[in-house]
Amino acid sequence: MITLYDLKTLHTGTRRGISPHTWKVRFALRFKGIPYTLRCIEMGDIEATAKSIGALPTSKKADGSPQYTIPFIQDSKTGKVISDSFDIIEYLDITYPETISMIPKGTRLLQGYFGQAAYKIIATQIMPVSASLIPTPYHTQGMAEWFRITRPDFVKVSPEQEKEGWEKFRSELGEVARLMKETDVFAMGDRVSFADCVLFGQLMVLKFFWNEETTEWKEMMNWHGGRWGRLIAAYYNLPDVEVQPEDPSS
Numbered sequence: 716m717i718t719l720y721d722l723k724t725l726h727t728g729t730r731r732g733i734s735p736h737t738w739k740v741r742f743a744l745r746f747k748g749i750p751y752t753l754r755c756i757e758m759g760d761i762e763a764t765a766k767s768i769g770a771l772p773t774s775k776k777a778d779g780s781p782q783y784t785i786p787f788i789q790d791s792k793t794g795k796v797i798s799d800s801f802d803i804i805e806y807l808d809i810t811y812p813e814t815i816s817m818i819p820k821g822t823r824l825l826q827g828y829f830g831q832a833a834y835k836i837i838a839t840q841i842m843p844v845s846a847s848l849i850p851t852p853y854h855t856q857g858m859a860e861w862f863r864i865t866r867p868d869f870v871k872v873s874p875e876q877e878k879e880g881w882e883k884f885r886s887e888l889g890e891v892a893r894l895m896k897e898t899d900v901f902a903m904g905d906r907v908s909f910a911d912c913v914l915f916g917q918l919m920v921l922k923f924f925w926n927e928e929t930t931e932w933k934e935m936m937n938w939h940g941g942r943w944g945r946l947i948a949a950y951y952n953l954p955d956v957e958v959q960p961e962d963p964s965s
């Protein structure tokens with residue numbers, strides 16, 4: 716069984732977890748039909764937990780010390796521990812070759828570079844808007860405290876800035892939609908790939924703040940001819956592979 720690590724929130728059931736990078740892996744696991752359990756930890760416990768199971772850092776902090784990040788996985792079948800969403804998904808492709816490959820042969824650079832570019836170009840537009848809502852009733856005290864100490868620059872945005880953030884986010888997603896065929900659900904047309912994991916992750920992280928009942932989420936699902944709604948539906952139309960914990964608050 717695969718254990719996938721994410722951050723703890725006060726959402727339970729299928730709304731557990733929050734990291735856009737972990738959502739990429741959850742998307743891949745569902746399309747691959749590989750069961751997993753999600754283990755949610757506090758932001759302040761990432762480094763200690765990673766070290767305790769042998770998960771490697773994914774980059775360096777400004778002071779040169781190692782940066783440990785969510786997600787990482789532990790695969791009890793192989794004993795392997797892998798960090799970084801791209802490396803995890805590539806590991807799953809290689810280790811479970813009978814499942815659908817998310818990084819089709821010959822597209823490694825295109826997929827990886829799309830992931831990095833999409834994060835920089837699209838996600839950054841909506842981040843100030845969602846970040847300004849922190850803390851929400853669904854943040855643990857630990858995560859709210861972490862944001863207060865490490866991200867003091869997250870200030871409330873004005874209604875005008877909020878409107879502008881949404882507009883920029885919509886228009887950058889529109890740039891992607893413009894390069895896809897009208898009826899395509901996936902970035903590569905009729906076959907799913909890592910690029911879809913990335914787009915899905917960026918949308919699903921917003922579900923933490925704006926869920927199905929909110930106007931924001933409903934509008935997003937209808938943008939660009941309903942393309943993003945169809946991507947989310949493609950995920951939900953597949954059988955769930957997440958094994959729920961016995962303790963729903965874990």
Ligand SMILES: N[C@@H](CCC(=O)N[C@@H](CS)C(=O)NCC(=O)O)C(=O)O
Nearest residue numbers: 734735736773784785786799800801
């Ligand atoms: N390149 C990494 C990035 C992961 C990442 O930035 N994760 C964030 C959570 S969304 C994190 O763990 N941040 C820890 C920190 O900033 O201390 C991946 O794709 O997995």
